[in-house]
Amino acid sequence: MISDAAQVAAVYTSGGVVAFLLAAAFFRQPLARAIDRWKGANLGKDRSIDLSGTAQVEAQKNAPPPETERLPVPAPEPGAPLPALPPPSPVYAPIEADLRRRIEQAVPGPLDVQMAWAVRIAVAAQVEANHEQTYRLIFGSQIHALKQLNTLGPLTLRQAREIFNITALRNYPETFKDDDFPAWSGYLVNRGLVTLEPGDPTDDTKAFLTPLGKDFLHFLVGRGLPEYKWG
Structure with missing residues (x-):
């Protein structure tokens, strides 16, 4: 026997997959215009934290990388x-x-065209959901670093540490310590926003803004989210 969920989703032959993906987009609840800066981060099943001070630093250390949603x-x-x-x-x-x-009105054309747009809609929704999760935990100083990478191009880890010292360590000494730089920069790498050139990291290793990092900055502007967050 086939489950009821499978019967509902399979609207017609292989087009059922298209129908399901587009239905997920059509009926997806509008995402909130602003995300609470301090509360709501999730570190796993039944585990949430208050995003303030050193708790947010620890939350970033435990934040998993973005995952591809397993569509049913x-x-x-x-x-x-x-x-x-x-x-x-x-x-x-x-x-x-x-x-x-x-579906036929929104995506006219043959089945392969509908499938292409259905997949794009599903992927775009997943990327935006990952951006929301990133924004919950990201510090204002990290957003500043992303903007510097976007404006100036690749930066060395020495230059990145200078940004950390000026924007995070100097302004929030009660939260950040000198040895927090690896975790501060590691969050941006872990979330796929920044990548490092191959090899063992040194002060001269270059950091690059990834396409996902650029998209995250566009996400902030498009959603009207504040760039000047605490931290």
Whole structure:
């Protein structure tokens, strides 16, 4: 037997995958315009923290890298192949018809065109969700460093440390210590916003803003989020 979720998602043949991805985008609740700067970070199941002072530094150290969302694409149970079409249902039929109409209006063209746009919509939504998670924990000094990389180009780790000293260590001595630089810079690398040139890191190792890092800066502007955060 195929689960009810699989039957609903498989609107028609392989187009069911397209329908599911587009449905996820169509019915996705609008994301909040502003994110609480201090609370709500999640470090795992049933673990949350108050983002203030050294707690936020520790939260960054434990923050996982962005993960690709595992979309629940329709799949049969072991040993049961997915049928060409889902079985008739008086409950699902009117909803499926409305969804199919909306998909065809929003994405006209052959199935491969619909699939391409469906995948792009799903990926864009996932990237934005990852940006929101990054913004919850990022410090204002780290955003400043990203903007410097975007404006000036690659910086050495020595130059990055100078930014850390001037913007974080000097202004927030009660929170940051001199040996916090590896964690401060490591968060930007861990979240995929910055990359280092290959080799063992030295003071002369160059740091580069990644395409994801540029997109994060565009995300801040597009969503009207403050760049001048605490820290």
